[in-house]
Amino acid sequence: MSAKLVSVVVPCYNEEEVIAATLKELAGFMKQNPRYDFEVVLVDDGSKDRTLEMLRAAARKDARLKVVSFARNFGHQFAVTAGIDAAAGDAVVLIDADLQDPPEVVAEMLAKWEEGYDVVYGVRRSREGESAFKLATARAFYRVLNGLSEVPIPLDVGDFRLMARPVVEVLAAMPERHRFIRGMVAWAGFRQYALPYDRKRRVAGVSKYPLLKMIRFAKDGILSFSSRPLQVATSLGSMASFVALLGIVYALVLRIFTSTWVEGWTALMIAVLFMGGVQLLCLGIIGEYIGRIYEQGKGRPLYVVRERIGFDAGKEKPRRKVRKT
Ligand code: UDP
Ligand code: MG
Secondary structure, three states, X not given: OOOOEEEEEEEEOOOOOOHHHHHHHHXXXXXXXXXXXXXXXXXXXXXXXXXXXXXXXXXXXXXXXXXXXXXXXXXXXXXXXXXXXXXXXXXXXXXXXXXXXOHHHHHHHHHHHHOOOOEEEEEEEEEOOOOHHHHHHHHHHHHHHHHHOOOOOOOOEEEEEEEEHHHHHHHHOOOOOOOOHHHHHHHHOOOEEEEEEXXXXXOOOOOOOOHHHHHHHHHHHHHHHOOHHHHHHHXXXXXXXXXXXXXXXXXXXXXXXXXXXXXXXXXXXXHHHHXXXXXXXXXXXXXXXXXXXXXXXXXXXXXXXXXXXXXXXXXXXOOOOOOOX
């Protein structure tokens, strides 16, 4: 029986400072696990530095390395998606390019997979070298998300994980544009194992997740896994209507039974502003969902590949199909 093939998917965006170290670590890791055949699918997410060049050079020297290069920067979740789509392994491991997720932990993931688990995800027991702000916001985000989501999404879990082929197939069949992969895997179910690990600091370079990208990602997570915000809009609307009703009764009583009814400008302003605010907020929430329906309705491909290196010609997997809606 031939050895099982394990695909390691690495999204890379402007990682020229760490990629050499990462490839070296991965090579060491593969050497220590001779039981398996490996392929490393490196996805260059439209890097503007020398990352692609370095990946190309590395792939020339090592046939296990494969490179998918995007036509522009599509974002981390799309890079991971492309890697998963291109991976041929019996299991697929997702790992960041910056060595924050230590390859040693992958050996433990492989052991759990052998025990029969379909998904082994890393739970961050500690996070080294990250700002108090990032830690606090991440912590709060995972708790809010879990409170809102219709499927439980594990806390403090990133994309660092191993997935067996059946799970990978489920992911490949999910056409959604707003991808929150850790949630999608939770949604899929199967036998999942939570493996605690210590998240390291970045070996070099800076985080490619500035605050705005983090907020967008958090929004995708919440809006893709919950329609609760729409219900919040309804509750806010009903609360505001109730307060408005009290105000109307009050105004009428003043008008009919007293002679001081011209007064009340302040109350009027407050009511107008409050109602205006609530209405805009609710419109915004609805708009967020409609925008997503619109994006999905266009049915564009999730990413555009400019170059594929190291894949066997003729043996390529069929491209991801875009569902017509
Ligand atoms: N990344 C990517 N495209 C992007 C941003 C990030 O492929 O637009 C990759 C990046 O190269 C890294 C991983 O996603 O391998 C995680 O990014 P980063 O380490 O910057 O995020 P953090 O660990 O700070 O959350
Ligand atoms: Mg990182």
